[in-house]
Amino acid sequence: MIVYLDNAASTPPLPEVLAAVTHAMTDLYANPSSAHGLGAAAARALEQARGEVAGLLRAQPSEIVFCGGGTEANALGLLGAAALARGRHMVVSAIEHPAVLRSAESLVSKGWELSKVAPAPNGRVTVESVMAALRPDTAVLAVMLANNEIGTLQSVAEIGRALRAAGRKLHFHVDAVQFAGLVPLDVQALGADSLAISGHKLHGPKGTGALWLRKGARVAPLWDGGRQENGLRSGTENLPGWVGLGRAAALCQQSPQAGEAVAALRDRLESQIMEAIPEARTTIPATTPRAPHIASLLLPGLPAEPLLHALEARGVYASAGAACSTRAHGPSHVLVAIGISERDAVLRFSLSRLTSESDVKVAALALREAVDEIASVVKLRRRNSKP
């Protein structure tokens, strides 16, 4: 039996998505730009998918740019805005995903200055600290909606309001890759200029994503060519992938309550684990506003990677978010930013709409056994390390 609790890394595509992709690959093989009827059919399917993605974000279809994944959507929002900006200063939160962080860092060699806003120990970046980091020449700001490692939500809408109140005219980009799907999202309420999502995080295909670009906001394309996607993303449309992404987005809209159900399961998982393992605690306070699907748990004094393998041996698949999981991996910038010790294991269990009550029970039980197995060895080491 497989208990898959690594949905923040990737979700299994839904059968309806597979069917839509197969249909598009089988029947809609023509180029959407072709003048004939087959091309028109492909173009219609593409526009339907665009409408479905727009629906998920409560946006206009014309505001959706399809991309080749979340990283590309983030790069288009961030680097595309930077290319047109007059200022040369950018502000990002210190716990952004590498897709945003490294894109931002890549601008430093091109004469940009970069400010990273540190989070509080609960993983939240305050509105005040973001506003305080802004300078007169700040041209781009990026803050993620939900953190991929610990699940904290950022006050994106509040930041958007504060920007408006202050009359700031910068490009505000939002990485929603880890957020979109479970909880209804209304881009108009965020006060942002662009927002990135990824297909495979919401039961769609890998290699698909989209950038919402507010009507009136501008970005430069990352490359030029056939000028598909309104000139912003040249290259023949990935029709099967984007049709699959559209289908996945439509399915998300059909279950607007999914977030609450998943959050309830997540809370149960956390309480069952903490009941079974008294030493365990949540990495950030459970009262922190956070995405419904991520349970980040801290196990003091244990190594993360062997725990994961021990879980896997019991059919449970999760991820490590250790500050230093092994010598070679290096610490996670997110856990370092919120002050987690590298001697403690941080495990991330991430749920989805497909997670069941029994999955949660099995996982909690498996973790109890895994901790026993690993702790027996670690204690031996501890005894020896204090001669």
Add this chain to the structure above:
Amino acid sequence: MTTILCRYGELFLKGGNRHIFLRALANNVRAAVRDLPEAKVSVPHGRVVVQVADQARAEACSRLERVFGLVSISPVANVAADIDAICAAAVAEAQAAVARDPDLRRSFKIEPHRSNKHFPLQSHEIACRAGDAVSVATGIPVDVHNPALRVGIEISPQATNVFAERRPAPGGLPAGVSGRAILLLSGGIDSPVAGWLAAKRGLAQEALTFHSPPFTGEKAKDKVIALARELSRWQAVSTLWIAGFTETQKRLRAAGRPELAVVLYRRMMVRVADLLCDRAHCGAIVTGENLGQVASQTLTNMRNIEVAGRHLILRPLLTYDKVETTALARRIGTYDISALPFEDCCSLFVPAHPATAARLSDVERAEATLDVAKEAADIAEQAEPIVL
């Protein structure tokens, strides 16, 4: 059809046994190219000659560059025994060579070998005619003493070959002529290099690795498999045995003082390798041990480990510095795999302060608490083979 001349070095020195070495070399060459289209291997005097379809030329060369016992290889133009054809081929080969490496334009020399004594021109005349042709066609000056480019012309009773490319091969002895051994292979940098060096001296090996789930993951296992595959491209290793070590490792960990643990693990590994040696008819165990590198590699501990087994233990890297080993790992293609971040032998099992000179009596007392022979037999019995 492409012809590749393969030269062997040290085998010339062999006396009465030379035919054994040559047969092994020819067999290894055959094994290397067997699955290529139209592959044919022959062994005329002093050479191994490989023929493959033209489209397989690059692949054949890259494989032959990894056959131990060969010192260099040359893809050749096979032409009629006719001076005009020879001159045309010499021009073409010279032009191709300077296109690959413009530095060779500095100077050239023609090096004829005429063992077909019926060929109407003598070596000196052949050199003059071909040299003239190359010089006129390419404008490269002749330098017979210190040429940058050497164009070889071999006229034998069987064939006439022209070549300007000499690619180095690893030398050494054909894998297998020195016998068989078990290589203790980890995911680190050293042990693959040790296996390569042992193969270079003619050992055919089967590799043995230890896996401790859940303390080591699937990716760590895949890494060792990738290393073994890379070694198999050199014909250094034919099979990888993956042995489960977790339970025994836990028992050994608990058996004695923690600082003895590493010596206890390694003695157990040697016992398992011993049993595999028996099963696979191997005469030795090859390890990546290196004098003084870590606590288990002191003289005392190497001795402690060695006496647990019955077979000869070979340590090709005994005297290597880490930089030397790393440079060799890069050259043979194992470094990038070894550098992957998946730890092969979980550091949890390694004590913080391992003993550098364990007392054998302490080690044996610790082992007396479990049935080491049975543990080793069980591990060897359950080891799972992967044919590479």
